[in-house]
Every structure is written in C-alpha cells, then in structure tokens.
Amino acid sequence: MGRQEASFRRSAYERLLMKQEPYSVRELSVRTLSDFETLAIKQGGCWCIFYQRANPLRRGTTSEEWKRRNRLDKRALVRSGRSHAILVYDGRTPVGWCQYGGHEELPRIDARRTYRKVALPVAGQKLWRITCFFVDPKHRGRGVAKFALRAALDSIGNKGGGVVEAYPVASPKMAAVPEWRWFGTPGMFRKEGFRTVAPLGTSGVLMRKTIPPRRAKKP
C-alpha cells in the first residue's frame, strides 16, 4: 500500500490529531472508478474525455447519446489503463480531480492550431499534459485543485518524469467563470514552478515544467 493510499485509509479524526493535510488522494483506476463517476455526474456529461478523443463525436449526436458514449468510453479507457487522473478526497468523499497523462493519451490538444503554432519539440523527453480540473461546487475555493495538481506532478515524477505542459486560462473575464477555468489558472502552475512558453490564442497560455524522474527510496 502506497503512502497516498495509507493516508486515504486514516479516519478524519486521526488526520485531525496528526495535523495532516486536510485532503488525501488516489489515482483514477478500476478501483476508484465509482468515486470518479460519483463526482463526474455532478460535472455534467463530459466525463473528462474531451481531450482524450482525437476527433469529436459525429455531428448530430444528441445530448443524451453524447453523455452515454462519454461514460462508456471513459470506463473503457480506465479499464485499459489509458486514463490518468488524481482524485482528491475529503475523508472518504471524492471532491475533485486533476486529469493528466502522456501526450498520446490526450491527443485533442494537438488539434488546436494556436497550440501547433507555438509548441516546441521536447527533444528525447516524454511529454505530459495536464488538461482538466473539476472540484465539487461545495468544496471550491479551498485549494482542492492546487492539492490535486501537486499530487499529479508527484505521480508524473514517479512515472519517470519529463516535460509537463499546462494550458491555463489567462483571460480574467474567462477565469471569473468557474466552468471556464477547467484548465486551471496560470498562478496555480507558477507556484509549482511552471514557466510561460507562449500565449495560446487570446484566452490561454502554454506553460511548461520539466520534472526529473523520482529516485526510488531505499528500502
């Protein structure tokens, strides 16, 4: 059992006594899929799959069909180990997530012309992406997204590291609307050591950080 998993299993009372972080995290997996789904229902119908599809569903797909397909396709991706995210818990309640993954898992970013114009090659390093945050409306504004981001970066380090890209919303008008902040804010990423590479159109910005592989602890 990993450290994060152990932290999840401690009761809220124990964590309070130990003055630990208020939240704990787990990776999205077959074992946590139902927690993700509990939260995803609160989000709507995207199931955080938009950036995982190289192409959108065909035109004319009804809203109900779109939701059903998103849910089924997301399950399939999780079960085949092709969908990564950090789930944040308050006690045992899932309250937020941060989606991350290798660039091949999140190909829709490449469809943005503004991205292709400014993205530099990463020369022999693995390219990672951080594409979506979602926090239960009842838990917003308390650092859940930042907590998820830190855990996602840790996870990337554990998986060998590389160049991590983020696409936060830079327009103050857009950042004022929670539903348009799904990419996160530049400030969140700056605090984690990301630097700005270039603007992305008029509303976003491309940021990058290189994460070295984490050395395994000696037993």
Ligand SMILES: CC(C)(COP(=O)(O)OP(=O)(O)OC[C@H]1O[C@@H](n2cnc3c(N)ncnc32)[C@H](O)[C@@H]1OP(=O)(O)O)[C@@H](O)C(=O)NCCC(=O)NCCS
């Ligand atoms: C964007 C979102 C994830 C932020 O989660 P959160 O836990 O409230 O965020 P945090 O408290 O960790 O703060 C993260 C950043 O958001 C900013 N933020 C939080 N609440 C805000 C508010 N009401 N207005 C403006 N910015 C706000 C914080 O200032 C911080 O940015 P900074 O470091 O640059 O100051 C949340 O608002 C959300 O879930 N929105 C809906 C996104 C969505 O629809 N996602 C679906 C994708 S499939």
